[in-house]
Amino acid sequence: MLHLLFRSWRVLGCLLALTLPPISRQEKRGKLLLVSFDGFRWDYINRVPTPNFDAIMKEGVQVERVVNTYITKTLPNHYTLVTGLHAESHGMVANEMFDQHHNRSFSMEGQSAYEPRWWEEAVPLWVTNQRAGGRSGAAMWPGSDVEIHGVYPTHYVPYNASVPFQTRVEKLLSWFSGPEPIDFGVLYWEEPDESGHNLGPESPLLDVVIADIDEKLGFLLEELKRAGLYDDINLIVTSDHGMTQLSSEKIIELDSYVSRDLYTWVDKSPVVGIIPKEGAFDEVYSSLLNANPNLYVYKREDIPEHYHYSHNERIMPILLEAREGWTIVPNKTRKIMLGNHGYNNSLASMHPVFVARGPAFQSGYTKDTMCSVDLYPLMCYILGVRPLPNNGSLASVQDLLLEPPPVTPPPTPTPRVLLGSWPKESSYAWVVELLLGTSLVVFFLFLFVKQVTQKQQLPTLPHINREISKPLLYEELQL
């Protein structure tokens, strides 16, 4: 009889444990600063002395090459870093887009960039962090000055390219050290992308720009030390994409193959969206297919699966992709840049840099490669935030961490719990179960007695439900 009673207490204890919120890392939240130097290719740190990148690698970790997401342009990849989603899933599929459903255009550099609807196919990490009780600060990160799902970062600076790097750093660090400190910060800097386009990555003049970025990183490290944040903060320095050299000899002129009257052109080389005019799809497609050996032509539904770039209506019905180093233009009257990105994301030249240091990371550890989608679950783990569904994998990058996440044991099947026997080993676990079970029985007895004695005084159940359901429903809709 006593045995049976204990068995029932064990079951009640398990039931109670199921009703409790899962163990989270909320009480162990780490501070995290994510920095992106736009267009910083993975191997730039090997061409000039970069003592500050070296210092981070020595104290922390390096991933030699990050495989970013297709298309290897600024906006798709910056949104991937903070959502863990490929472009077809987060919806920011290009720097310039056209929504055929709503007949609306988007440009990263125009007012349309402030329309929330473009961003709301996903939820960036600063929003999730704040919903989990954290505080976020953003200095010019793409999309961070847009109200997304009704939320701005706790602190942010409206985008203005003329604000110096030093000012951006000072703002962020003041938020990290303020009376109500942030725990997650994002920082963006436009270089070396701009110089990479203008000079070309092979130009020796770009060495000066890379050395300047390293100095800027040194300023950030010094300021972190001065603010007393250096030992506490987890710092990740990465980028959105690399850069490849272009040539005025490698030009694909679309006017040579198909009349411009038959289609609308969306976004810029090296990946261009084509919307054929009504009834002209077959003519446009067949004119371009096999027109030039350096031009890949895809119907949206035929885009290679490994690009993760077809399941979104913002991807145009025909996609043109240039071979590395080639430029797609209507005709040669257009000025050609010397460097560009956007190409196939398996090309080494498109891959960004990655270094990180801080209490969460290993020391002096180098990893060959990672996918940029894996950064999101890693950052969620450091922040103690439950990740939203994403394309990344924490398991793929957990070797970067000083303490890998505990392996979650598989849940014990219910029948085993019901048939559980008296514990053979000396353990506190069964004592806890016993206490929990006893408490639960007493609690339910108390509730039962209270219900019987006060039933007449309680308001009706439907009224209570309405009161409770409103804020919950509102929260749900925000996602």
Ligand SMILES: [Zn+2]
């Ligand atoms: Zn660029």
